[in-house]
Amino acid sequence: MPALHAQNDLQISKVFEQYGEKKGVVMVELTNEMLDGYDFSLFKSLTIKDNPSAADFIRRCMLKDEVGAKKVKQVVTNGTPTSIYLQLPRKGQLYRLILFNETFHPEHKITLIYIESKNDSEDVLKLILKKK
Amino acid sequence: MKIRLQHKMKFEEANRLIERYYEGLTSGEEEKKLQQFLAQPGLPERYEPEQALLGYFNHKKEKKHISLIPYKRWASTAAVVVLVLVGSQVFFIQNQRNYAYVDGKKITNVHEIKSQALASLSDIALSTDEVEEGFKNINDNELVEQQLDVFSGLEK
Secondary structure: OOOOOHHHHOOHHHHHHHHOOOOOEEEEEEEEEEEOOEEEEEEEEEEEEOOHHHHHHHHHHHHHHOOOOEEEEEEEEOOEEEEEEEEEEEEOOEEEEEEEEEEOOOOOEEEEEEEEEOOOHHHHHHHHHHOO | OHHHHHHHHHHHHHHHHHHHHHHOOOOHHHHHHHHHHHOOOOOOHHHHHHHHHHHHHHHHHHOOOOOOHHHHHHHHHHHHHHHHHHHHHHHHHHHHHOEEEEOOEEEOOHHHHHHHHHHHHHHHHHHHHHHHHHHHHOOHHHHHHHHHHHHHHHHO
């Protein structure tokens, strides 16, 4: 993958590299596309099913990426963070967000999203959470 | 001989014209005649300063006109080719960067990619919903009672 995006300096880029093309995984990359009212410069997502070790790996990566970032939200279940939203420092004109969620019912499912947008990350996050 | 005679005749007239030229009295036609005279080959050396002065104009007139039209045509053709190449490259890269992998299989259909992207966004939105609902369902009084029960058990 060419180093075109601000995501490449982040640890979570390793998650996309390692799991993106595996079975039981859905990986999406959209560049400069309008997505249902969202204006993203880059959208990357990863949905992984039945792979608890992947969740541990993501948590470890996010621990490093959260240095200098603002933790907007964290939900801890049985001592383990199962939901983490990070607002990363701006890179140039781009606001950046990392969203991680792990659910156990009805099945074990991990969702990791990385967003780059020219719009304020708080507005982006509000918009995402509004569209339930 | 004929040429020499012509020169001789003209020398006198040329000298007169040169004098008038330096005095600023020459008409346009006279200057033209003077230029024609000075443009002749084989003139005596004494006319060199005037040749340099007025010959400049002759030289300018004789300057070969280079038509830019063929170059412009080539340049515009080259620009179009470059634009098409760059445009197709950008389009190709753009398309390449919109993709999805489902179970290791690459998908390039934009609608399908978008629907996968929206599904992952909705996972995040729904999880927030669940957490909020969970908090709402917790009855504060019930929780306090449960915690107090722990301590009351210790007294027994």
